[in-house]
Amino acid sequence: MSSSTGTEIGREAGADTDEAGRSSTPGGTASTVDLAFPAQAEHVRLARLVASGLVAQAGYSVDEIEDLRIAVDELCSLLVDNAGVDARVVLTFRLDEAAVAMTGEVAVPGGMANFEFDELSTLILRAAVDRHVVRAEEGRLVVELAKFRPDRSQSAG
């Protein structure tokens, strides 16, 4: 969709490049899905729906789906809370045989983000995913999350 207030979803199957530099399974099949929406709290539910649908389709367990649903919610809430006026949240979900990785980013006012990430969100992310990174760069706030499949955690970590 081209509307600046709309939601955009794109899917690229079999992608073998990861701009965020995340690990991938050599020779494995990866699937990348992009989602963009206005940086407003009312739209975060859509991100949860997409995340849970994707990981359910990929064969994750009910508990893992719940973990990823809460993780993407916390990711998006952090971005929305710190977003500039009229900013859009851009999410990329990448699934392969080893893990599901999510990267979210949003433009923040003032060039560098003076973001706040409270203790509750940190505790939740530590429990829900295996890796989370929050960083500010070039006028954007970027959050990366990853959850490894249990049987691949040793080789993927």
Place this chain on the structure above:
Amino acid sequence: MVDDSQSFSISEEVVGNDATLVLGGELDAHSARRLDDVVDDLIARRTTSIVIDLEQVSFIDSSGLRSLIRARQRLGDEPQSVRLRKPQPGTVRLLEITGLLEHFAVA
């Protein structure tokens, strides 16, 4: 705009100074504002304790937890000022993860 009319609901019952709120759906950053408003309105009407029924809450995040904390703080931070009723396992897990379970009376 995302229509959230089906994703969150609040109903209230007030008897004297005691109120019961029955929540349904997803308690996130968007819907938590509605809970905050309802709690503020109850306090303005001299409510001194609130039971929050969470049985029908299918999802809660840190924003929802902050609203529960806020309600308790607004009611004087007493252990029995906000009681949580029938939270789902996912809600209990989040309360445990964040160390908040011991701060609420849960029935």
